[in-house]
Amino acid sequence: xxxxxxxxxxxxxxxxxxxxxxxxxxxxxxxxxxxxxxxxxxxxxxxxxxxxxxxxxxxxxxxxxxxxxxxxxxxxxxxxxxxxxxxxxxxxxxxxxxxxxxxxxxxxxxxxxxxxxxxxxxxxxxxxxxxxxxxxxxxxxxxxxxxxxxxxxxxxxxxxxxxxxxxxxxxxxxxxxxxxxxxxxxxxxxxxxxxxxxxxxxxxxxxxxxxxxxxxxxxxxxxxxxxx
Amino acid sequence: xxxxxxxxxxxxxxxxxxxxxxxxxxxxxxxxxxxxxxxxxxxxxxxxxxxxxxxxxxxxxxxxxxxxxxxxxxxxxxxxxxxxxxxxxxxxxxxxxxxxxxxxxxxxxxxxxxxxxxxxxxxxxxxxxxxxxxxxxxxxxxxxxxxxxxxxxxxxxxxxxxxxxxxxxxxxxxxxxxxxxxxxxxxxxxxxxxxxxxxxxxxxxxxxxxxxxxxxxxxxxxxxxxxxxxxxxxxxxxxxxxxxxxxxxxxxxxxxxxxxxxxxxxxxxxxxxxxxxxxxxxxxxxxxxxxxx
Numbered sequence: 001x002x003x004x005x006x007x008x009x010x011x012x013x014x015x016x017x018x019x020x021x022x023x024x025x026x027x028x029x030x031x032x033x034x035x036x037x038x039x040x041x042x043x044x045x046x047x048x049x050x051x052x053x054x055x056x057x058x059x060x061x062x063x064x065x066x067x068x069x070x071x072x073x074x075x076x077x078x079x080x081x082x083x084x085x086x087x088x089x090x091x092x093x094x095x096x097x098x099x100x101x102x103x104x105x106x107x108x109x110x111x112x113x114x115x116x117x118x119x120x121x122x123x124x125x126x127x128x129x130x131x132x133x134x135x136x137x138x139x140x141x142x143x144x145x146x147x148x149x150x151x152x153x154x155x156x157x158x159x160x161x162x163x164x165x166x167x168x169x170x171x172x173x174x175x176x177x178x179x180x181x182x183x184x185x186x187x188x189x190x191x192x193x194x195x196x197x198x199x200x201x202x203x204x205x206x207x208x209x210x211x212x213x214x215x216x217x218x219x220x221x222x223x224x225x226x227x228x
Numbered sequence: 229x230x231x232x233x234x235x236x237x238x239x240x241x242x243x244x245x246x247x248x249x250x251x252x253x254x255x256x257x258x259x260x261x262x263x264x265x266x267x268x269x270x271x272x273x274x275x276x277x278x279x280x281x282x283x284x285x286x287x288x289x290x291x292x293x294x295x296x297x298x299x300x301x302x303x304x305x306x307x308x309x310x311x312x313x314x315x316x317x318x319x320x321x322x323x324x325x326x327x328x329x330x331x332x333x334x335x336x337x338x339x340x341x342x343x344x345x346x347x348x349x350x351x352x353x354x355x356x357x358x359x360x361x362x363x364x365x366x367x368x369x370x371x372x373x374x375x376x377x378x379x380x381x382x383x384x385x386x387x388x389x390x391x392x393x394x395x396x397x398x399x400x401x402x403x404x405x406x407x408x409x410x411x412x413x414x415x416x417x418x419x420x421x422x423x424x425x426x427x428x429x430x431x432x433x434x435x436x437x438x439x440x441x442x443x444x445x446x447x448x449x450x451x452x453x454x455x456x457x458x459x460x461x462x463x464x465x466x467x468x469x470x471x472x473x474x475x476x477x478x479x480x481x482x483x484x485x486x487x488x489x490x491x492x493x494x495x496x497x498x499x500x501x502x503x504x505x506x507x508x509x510x511x512x513x514x515x516x517x518x519x520x521x
Contacts, residue, residue, distance in 0.1 A: 049431055050431070050521060051427075051431060051520075051521060052521055053521055071518075071521070072435075074521065075433045075434065075435045076433065077433075078430075078431060078432065078433035079432070079433030083431055083432075089424065089428050091236060091238075091425060091428075092238070093238035093239070094236075102234075102236070102429075102432060103432050103433070105234055106234065106429070106432055106433055106434045106438065107433070
């Protein structure tokens with residue numbers, strides 16, 4: 001579904017941040033992306049959620065070669081990708097409901113459909129009673145769940161999460177991971193960037209390891225026990 | 229929140245809140261310049277229409293009897309000339325009144341050799357007589373006659389007025405350009421302030437036109453507010469000036485002000501300001517969005 005072949009990325013005239021990166025994400029797969037700071041994780045994630053074009057190499061999204069796509073065609077592809085940012089990136093002046101509704105409104109969904117879907121999803125992530133709260137009044141875990149809800153409201157084909165458990169306690173981290181795995185089981189291809197090797201071991205999903213701009217692949221271990 | 233425009237921007241920040249005031253001041257200057265330019269054009273048209281419909285003939289002869297003879301000869305010739313509606317001699321009291329700004333108040337019987345002045349009113353429906361030929365015929369009939377068709381000094385005044393009009397239009401142009409520049413700066417500041425929100429919308433799949441529309445709506449209102457403010461201030465200023473001119477009397481001051489009824493076009497300006505502001509913002513935002521992938 002997503003494939004990178006010999007992808008290189010540099011900013012301006014600087015050195016390559018990613019060098020000959022090749023991997024593929026099959027439909028419905030779950031991967032972790034790990035690596036030390038400065039290894040190029042953020043850059044790879046930006047390529048995955050189409051914030052940048054690679055400097056070289058072939059990138060294929062949903063059967064379309066990125067290098068041949070016009071700029072006008074990109075918003076449609078972006079709508080198939082959900083992104084969870086490490087720092088949530090919620091709109092502070094909007095309520096949780098309004099934040100989660102945004103992707104549907106961008107797609108031009110009707111008001112009634114938006115209301116039904118958003119209420120249902122916020123209840124599913126345990127925020128049914130916090131729908132009209134603004135981010136400033138939410139805890140870190142609640143903000144993260146709003147951010148996750150926003151990223152999956154339009155049922156994306158690909159979910160990219162950058163350190164989604166970085167700012168929450170262990171219990172919340174476990175619950176969020178359960179949420180990601182549940183989403184993945186519904187067919188969403190998921191890639192989660194993390195520093196937490198313990199989390200990787202607990203879940204046991206395949207790992208893309210980035211080091212010095214190059215990626216290596218480690219197959220998954222035993223399947224995750226959601227109760228852990 | 230649920231309108232056609234997906235308004236994802238927060239309420240105006242203080243920095244953006246100043247924009248309508250700046251646009252208002254620019255519109256104020258622009259309106260005064262426009263009003264001045266139109267008024268000069270309008271006043272000069274009225275004035276030159278009046279002056280080109282008249283000729284003046286002076287009979288400059290020292291001997292009173294001879295002057296009277298030549299005056300009668302000139303009157304006969306003028307009244308018989310096609311295109312002349314009426315020619316009549318101005319009374320001494322009228323001539324002295326005309327001279328009083330330069331010579332001061334003086335009695336009518338003052339022994340000062342005053343030329344005879346004939347005011348010639350032209351028939352506006354007929355062809356204007358050839359002033360050069362008329363002047364020659366007048367000289368033949370009355371050697372002391374001097375025909376003045378006001379062209380010499382009218383030309384100078386019209387040239388001066390044209391220069392003033394060009395200057396005023398230049399001011400209008402510069403003010404409009406400055407307003408556009410201010411809106412561009414304001415818009416760029418807005419883009420910088422809301423950069424993260426724009427980026428998130430972009431990554432969620434919002435098209436450029438959708439993002440730009442949020443700015444369109446915002447800046448249209450800024451432009452409309454600023455435009456109304458500027459035009460109301462300018463209209464008030466023009467009204468006060470025209471009232472002052474009425475008190476001071478006729479002349480240059482009132483000639484340089486437009487009729488108040490002529491100012492209805494002023495209310496197009498806030499709409500124009502709003503549209504210019506919106507279009508400037510749209511172009512600026514669309515251009516900035518192209519820098520994103």
